[in-house]
Amino acid sequence: MEQAIGLDEMSDLVAAIYDSAIDPNEWPRTLAALCAAMNFKSAALNLRSYPSGDILLLYTTGIEPHWLEKLHGYGAEAVEQWGGIGKLLTYDPNEPALMSEKHQEGLTEANRIYVEWTRPRGMIDVMGVGLARDGAAMGTIAFGRHRDAGPVTETELGLARLLIPHLQRSVAISRLLDIGSIKSDMFQSVVDALSVGVIMTDASLKVIHANQVARHMLSTGAPVSSVNGRLSVSSPGATAALSRAVVRAATDETALGPNGFGVPLRLGDETHVFHILPLRSGQIRPTVSVSADAAIFIAPSRKSPLWPELEIASLFDLTPAEARVFEKISAGASPGQIAAETGAAQSTIKTHLLQVFAKTGCHRQAELVALASSLKLPVW
Numbered sequence: 001m002e003q004a005i006g007l008d009e010m011s012d013l014v015a016a017i018y019d020s021a022i023d024p025n026e027w028p029r030t031l032a033a034l035c036a037a038m039n040f041k042s043a044a045l046n047l048r049s050y051p052s053g054d055i056l057l058l059y060t061t062g063i064e065p066h067w068l069e070k071l072h073g074y075g076a077e078a079v080e081q082w083g084g085i086g087k088l089l090t091y092d093p094n095e096p097a098l099m100s101e102k103h104q105e106g107l108t109e110a111n112r113i114y115v116e117w118t119r120p121r122g123m124i125d126v127m128g129v130g131l132a133r134d135g136a137a138m139g140t141i142a143f144g145r146h147r148d149a150g151p152v153t154e155t156e157l158g159l160a161r162l163l164i165p166h167l168q169r170s171v172a173i174s175r176l177l178d179i180g181s182i183k184s185d186m187f188q189s190v191v192d193a194l195s196v197g198v199i200m201t202d203a204s205l206k207v208i209h210a211n212q213v214a215r216h217m218l219s220t221g222a223p224v225s226s227v228n229g230r231l232s233v234s235s236p237g238a239t240a241a242l243s244r245a246v247v248r249a250a251t252d253e254t255a256l257g258p259n260g261f262g263v264p265l266r267l268g269d270e271t272h273v274f275h276i277l278p279l280r281s282g283q284i285r286p287t288v289s290v291s292a293d294a295a296i297f298i299a300p301s302r303k304s305p306l307w308p309e310l311e312i313a314s315l316f317d318l319t320p321a322e323a324r325v326f327e328k329i330s331a332g333a334s335p336g337q338i339a340a341e342t343g344a345a346q347s348t349i350k351t352h353l354l355q356v357f358a359k360t361g362c363h364r365q366a367e368l369v370a371l372a373s374s375l376k377l378p379v380w
Contacts, residue, residue: 246294
């Protein structure tokens with residue numbers, strides 16, 4: 001696939017996305033940059049509480065005021081343009097959705113929004129990107145494609161796929177920060193008042209600062225502890241995922257992807273998740289802390305049947321072959337059984353298994369089984 005943008009522009013986009021987590025007022029500028037990079041005319045970010053429908057975030061770019069006022073009058077009809085809530089919930093949240101492919105009827109005379117709003121503005125398609133879908137909120141960004149740009153291509157879709165985990169993480173962290181604009185010099189005091197744990201660390205997981213909730217967690221050792229001043233968790237898999245993600249946050253946040261987003265840790269009947277906010281890049285985040293590379297948010301899991309299970313391969317950077325071995329070992333199969341079933345040499349399976357151990361931080365098959373059990377949870 002042809003690369004849509006250069007590495008520097010990609011870095012700037014991701015930096016703007018994470019700055020918007022701390023200051024949502026940055027979203028119009030960020031949306032404008034996303035539109036320019038992917039050749040869209042307009043964008044609208046909409047995050048609402050579920051099931052009340054109250055607006056949590058609503059930002060747009062490229063939509064003239066009189067058209068924006070008219071858009072607000074459609075309400076639930078905007079969902080119907082995508083085929084209704086039932087169809088909308090079947091879309092993969094990690095894939096950009098084109099209306100021309102998912103629900104062509106939304107771009108025809110049969111749809112009132114298309115006739116009165118989409119077509120008069122010269123739009124020929126809409127790309128939807130999922131931001132949140134759980135028991136507490138639902139959110140998307142809708143990008144409008146103008147006829148002058150022609151049909152949406154695989155280049156733009158490919159770029160959207162790279163950006164989706166950053167967008168989802170930014171909104172998730174913004175929700176944990178109670179969705180408000182935070183001045184950089186007030187970040188620590190706001191964090192200290194949160195009801196979720198927040199720990200700021202450097203790339204080696206050295207604890208730089210912990211809010212009151214996190215300090216209590218560290219003192220009890222659940223779900224995190226401090227070993228020689230460095231953050232540790234009881235699950236080897238979660239520790240490995242956390243360490244890998246923080247290093248990426250410190251060195252190249254564009255490569256962070258799904259790593260460090262919704263990392264689950266089960267403690268008895270309770271599950272917490274970790275979300276990592278990089279602090280080294282952008283205009284706002286570097287001023288938050290002189291020495292911290294990442295802020296790690298530790299929050300109770302929002303259990304919901306609306307979001308698919310965590311993508312294990314993405315979380316631990318497993319290859320497709322390693323992911324298959326992980327899945328089968330977790331189901332109780334032995335390396336010999338996996339070799340017989342797949343037709344691969346047993347030595348090959350053992351090599352994949354060693355790589356899985358190394359990447360997840362596990363040392364025995366029983367630990368993989370326990371890790372898989374903790375991961376099979378909705379994490380938002």
